[in-house]
Amino acid sequence: MTDKTVVEEPRNEGSSESVVEEPRNEASRNHDWTPKLVALDIDGTLLRWVDGGGTVHGEVVPAVRDAVRRAHDAGAHVVLASGRSLHGMTTIADQLGLPDDGAEPLWIVASNGAVVLRYPPVEVVHEEKFDASKAVRQVLELHPSALIGVENRGNGYRVNRHFPPGELSGEMTITDVEEMIAEPVSRVIIRDPDATVEDFQQLATRLGLHGTDYVIGWTAWMDLAPVGISKASGLAHVAAQLGIDEAEALAIGDGRNDLEMFAWAGRSVAMGQAVPEVKEAADHVTAPVDEDGAAVELDLWFRDASSLGSSTQGFKGGASAEGP
Numbered sequence: 369m370t371d372k373t374v375v376e377e378p379r380n381e382g383s384s385e386s387v388v389e390e391p392r393n394e395a396s397r398n399h400d401w402t403p404k405l406v407a408l409d410i411d412g413t414l415l416r417w418v419d420g421g422g423t424v425h426g427e428v429v430p431a432v433r434d435a436v437r438r439a440h441d442a443g444a445h446v447v448l449a450s451g452r453s454l455h456g457m458t459t460i461a462d463q464l465g466l467p468d469d470g471a472e473p474l475w476i477v478a479s480n481g482a483v484v485l486r487y488p489p490v491e492v493v494h495e496e497k498f499d500a501s502k503a504v505r506q507v508l509e510l511h512p513s514a515l516i517g518v519e520n521r522g523n524g525y526r527v528n529r530h531f532p533p534g535e536l537s538g539e540m541t542i543t544d545v546e547e548m549i550a551e552p553v554s555r556v557i558i559r560d561p562d563a564t565v566e567d568f569q570q571l572a573t574r575l576g577l578h579g580t581d582y583v584i585g586w587t588a589w590m591d592l593a594p595v596g597i598s599k600a601s602g603l604a605h606v607a608a609q610l611g612i613d614e615a616e617a618l619a620i621g622d623g624r625n626d627l628e629m630f631a632w633a634g635r636s637v638a639m640g641q642a643v644p645e646v647k648e649a650a651d652h653v654t655a656p657v658d659e660d661g662a663a664v665e666l667d668l669w670f671r672d673a674s675s676l677g678s679s680t681q682g683f684k685g686g687a688s689a690e691g692p
Contacts, residue, residue, distance in 0.1 A: 402669050405612045406439050407477075407603050407629060408662065409621035410450040410460050413639055416657045428463045435663035436464055438670040447606055449477040449599045451591055451625050453519050453555075456537030458487050475610075479519060480593055480625050481602030482554040490522065494605050497552035498594035504549050506575050507558055507590075517557040518548045531559060556592040563588035591625065598628035618669070620654070620662050622646060637665045 408414055414436070415426040440446045446466060448457055457478050461467075467474045473486035484494040500518075508514060517525040517536060524538025525531075528545050536557075549556070560567070568588050599621075607614060619626070619633035622642040630636035630649045638647045640656035647653050655661035 401634075403439075403444055403618035403635065404616040405445045405447060405603075405607060405610065405618070406436075406666070407447045407449045407599070407617060407619040407633060408436065409599075409623065409626055409629075410448060410452060410457065412622035412641065412657050413620055413662050414448075414460065414464075428460065429660060431660045431663045433464055435660075435666040435670070436466070439666050440466060440468075442670045444670070445475065445606075445610055445612065447475045447477060447603060449481075449603060449619075449621075449629060451480045451555075451623075452478060453525070453537060454478045454483055454485060454490065454492070454522055455524060458490065459537070461487055475606045477599055477602035477606065479555040480591055481598045481600065482593055483521070484602050484605050492521070493609075494602075495554055496594045496597045496601075497554050499549075500553050500556045500592055501549040503575070503592055504545065504556060504558070507571065508545070510571060510574075511558075511560050511563060513560065513562065515557075515559040515561075516545050516548065517559070518543075518553050519555050521554075525557070531557075532561060535559070554593075558590040558592065560588045599625060600628035600632035603629060603632060618665075620665055622657065 411417075411426070414428050414432055416429065417426050436446060448461060450457055452460075454476075457476050461474050461476065467488075473488060473491070476485050476487055477483075478485060482496045483492060485492045504516060508516075515527065515529055515531050517527045517531060517540075520526055520539070520541065525536050525540055526543035526548050527536075527540045528543065528548070530540055530542075565588060568590050572590070603617065603619075604614065607617065613634075614632050615634040617633040618635045618637070619629045620637045620639070621629060622639035624643075624646060626636075626638075626646060627649050630638075630646075630651075635652070636650045637652045637654050638650035639661045640653060640659065642650075642653075652665070654665045
């Protein structure tokens with residue numbers, strides 16, 4: 369085990385629009401529905417990326433932190449849902465100050481749904497793994513210079529070469545690719561700094577990646593996961609444990625890996641800087657992350673809330689739903 373570097377998770381970059389769409393249905397305007405589960409993406413949703421002193425770092429600003437706290441204090445189950453690794457998510461929970469001392473551990477959906485855990489302390493309650501060897505070899509045939517990363521639960525990643533600064537959290541341990549994919553894994557990251565998003569979209573279409581699901585990020589970044597595994601599947605596991613229906617869930621995110629989560633949740637909200645594909649999939653578009661869009665949405669439901677509402681109608685199948 370050699371050459372370890374501690375860095376952070378990737379920043380998401382997209383077009384920024386400050387226009388906040390009006391709620392699309394009467395339930396939003398009348399506030400006759402209150403979410404019992406709040407699923408929150410991290411990068412580009414809770415976390416904004418700032419440049420200070422020549423370094424770029426992520427921060428949860430007080431307005432967003434306080435809005436999340438109000439939702440939690442009102443009785444909603446706040447669930448962090450991200451493509452980040454376990455290690456990269458517990459640090460955000462700490463920044464949010466969740467949960468309170470003596471309270472029930474927080475639910476976290478990590479690795480785009482492949483890992484479901486409670487924290488603190490870290491307790492993995494569900495994990496999905498798959499054989500990524502064929503898919504990784506296929507990708508490397510066409511992108512031989514690609515960077516490959518496989519999660520090491522709890523402390524970082526095994527990588528074939530170092531990823532650019534700021535793109536992974538925890539330790540990076542240089543490992544041979546064949547060793548990385550010799551056993552089933554929960555998630556594989558493929559990154560080619562010399563390629564484009566379009567290159568990876570064409571790659572996915574060309575290969576088919578049978579037996580593997582994939583998500584392509586803002587840059588030439590591809591996540592490989594077990595078939596059928598997404599943030600939505602992880603959240604469904606959490607909701608089942610809590611006895612909460614998907615119609616009672618609010619989901620906020622900004623990336624393509626949020627699309628399944630948007631389809632699952634009773635109300636889905638895209639951040640203002642999200643790409644058109646993501647905005648079109650959402651029920652509502654809030655302000656960009658730089659304008660505290662997550663707080664803007666949460667304050668619709670929890671600014672003055674002291675307890676959850678009695679209505680369980682959502683926006684996809686509830687009696688008041690008008691559709692996206």
